[in-house]
Amino acid sequence: MANAPTADNPHPHLRLVSDLDSIDMPPLPLGRIMQGDCIEGMNALPEESVDLIFADPPYNLQLGGDLSRPDNSVVNGVTEDWDQFDTMDAYDLFSHNWLQAARRVLKPNGSIWVVGSYHNIFRVGTVLQDQQFWIQNDIIWRKSNPMPNFRGTRFCNATETLIWATKTEDAKPTFNYDAMKMMNDGVQMRNDWVLPICTGKERLKKSDGTKAHPTQKPESLLHRVILSTSNPGDVVLDPFFGTGTTGAVAKKLGRHFIGFEMEEDYILHAQKRIDKIKKGTGENIEVTASRRSAPRVPFGRVIEQGFLSPGSFLFNKTGHVSAKVRPDGSLLVGDFSGSIHQVGARVQNAPSCNGWTYWHYHSTEGLTPIDAIRDEIRATMEGKLRPAPVA
Amino acid sequence: MANAPTADNPHPHLRLVSDLDSIDMPPLPLGRIMQGDCIEGMNALPEESVDLIFADPPYNLQLGGDLSRPDNSVVNGVTEDWDQFDTMDAYDLFSHNWLQAARRVLKPNGSIWVVGSYHNIFRVGTVLQDQQFWIQNDIIWRKSNPMPNFRGTRFCNATETLIWATKTEDAKPTFNYDAMKMMNDGVQMRNDWVLPICTGKERLKKSDGTKAHPTQKPESLLHRVILSTSNPGDVVLDPFFGTGTTGAVAKKLGRHFIGFEMEEDYILHAQKRIDKIKKGTGENIEVTASRRSAPRVPFGRVIEQGFLSPGSFLFNKTGHVSAKVRPDGSLLVGDFSGSIHQVGARVQNAPSCNGWTYWHYHSTEGLTPIDAIRDEIRATMEGKLRPAPVA
């Protein structure tokens, strides 16, 4: 998690002005919506300058004639010019080009998300993989209120698919695992998300009452994307900005955004929408910290700070296995010594072991994991911890 | 629904022996598992001879090193030789080849299903589209009991994706819409299916207790696939037969199956499994019929058989609109006359109208749709109806 805050570098997302490579770098147009082609736009940005890309490209729907509901009302389909491609090859080329530009501006450990339907998502996924992007998850957006299949000819098409990918296989993207778990009532978040489509007051309307954009995404969807794979202060880029759901949610969550959009009308709606939003700051946008981002505590400090004395003994959960504590923070069992992890693994004959949870000490409450001591030490490291989760 | 039974052709799936084109056709190896490469195998079958193909190809998982759970037990991943491909290109070529062979044996209105994960499904979907297959739905299999993400580095990967496609855009595949709706408590079936993974007694085991196949699919999944897109007596082909879930469910549901499998061990398990199953027959495998397949009744017959008299009046649901019945089965409103549908459309100023449900007559129970009369007439047309839905 090179992007995660640590004790030594609490703001890894902020680039210091004194960084040498920033001297000739054009400033990022943070918080701005740029009108025009996103490929040219992204190519004008510095390389590897963006933490997160969310893209909602045209789906290339290829709709046939009109479709009417059983009550004879007509369905208002997506017939905009920007969704028209002459051939699948043309669509593939389009995908290749914008993804290549996106790849260039994305930081090495940044994340890219693309949303689509079965019409286009297989093409997009293939292009991503062909460009060496590494898929982390496919996410299924399960619409709680999809449009039905009116003619009874297929299964109701109630989902869209998002692909979450990194630039390379070995990238270490930001992933706020514990925040997602917290958001999911304490159990690990799955890759299928139930969220309603964008309707009601959230849906932007033109002055004549019709929808401002045919495919406006719900803020809840972007909330989960941005919260899971970026940190406050990160830069979020959306190459197909539309009416600005990405920008709105980014601003609420205290991230910077950059948007590209061709249609002036969409931009006007987006700008007005985003201007109304108060930028999220401080503890309002903090999430449950991942243990990974908590400051590392060497076992030696437990000895150093007097929580355990050299020569005292640690035990496994049942008390049947014991090891002697040495002054440097190593343990000794028989003639084998090593870290709490190494010795834990050895006595279990296991390939690895988390010593913090395996080893226990005698406290007033009986055998207690030494992890409790680590928590105490961390609590004393004032200012080096991320804030606690918002209740 | 060219494949759906009708009054005139109640068994469209059965090929008459007297058909001229069947004279030189090698017989289909129905109910047999063939050992060997599925491409050669399919190419040895007659063209356009199969109603349904279900394929669970290798996923090209590209697993890294061993994966262990937090308690250090090792996860038994998919590491079989058949899942190894040197490059993505090799996988694409493989997909192209077997799909081409599958396309050849599939009937013009047949359906093909392919299941995969994010590792391979984008490749498969792209190849399908490149071969002019037409995607009907993407189906999300939501596992009710997925394996968690033990490392906490991603969202829990709780889904697999199935693609349902036809050979062409204008194909009319079998789709038992009403059966699916019935199965889903009366509301139309969505494309996201919650089903458990294959565990417990259903999971085939070797004599040493380990699983016989690393990716055995649950029968519930195949049940829904086969029931929705085939009819009794149809031929279901599975090019990657494995331990025979497709064959087992096909036999239970009264469909014929053809399987190809390379590994002898899998075949032995599959054969044993399928031999134990009693072939489904008769009303046990019938599903809710579609109104589309019911015999057509002209409105004139309603008059002819005395259910309504010439000169009587029909009304809309509220009773505010009325039309006079004429002896030839036409209706009259003002100076406009025409079929029940034409007049219904006219008085609503709608492009079309189902007169059977729009028009009502005065019965002892108040205003009743004339569709009720049609149902009565149909009930008297002995032998021309499909069996009633199983309760």
Add this chain to the structure above:
DNA sequence: AACTAACCTGAATCCTTAG
């Protein structure tokens, strides 16, 4: 004001058969 009912709408590759 509170409740009910009618009405509207959403990224959709959405019919079948006779002539």
Add this chain to the structure above:
DNA sequence: TCTAAGGATTCAGGTTAGT
């Protein structure tokens, strides 16, 4: 291959009008 006509087909949720 075309047109015309028969007739089959919808779920959840929000807004608005009516009681």
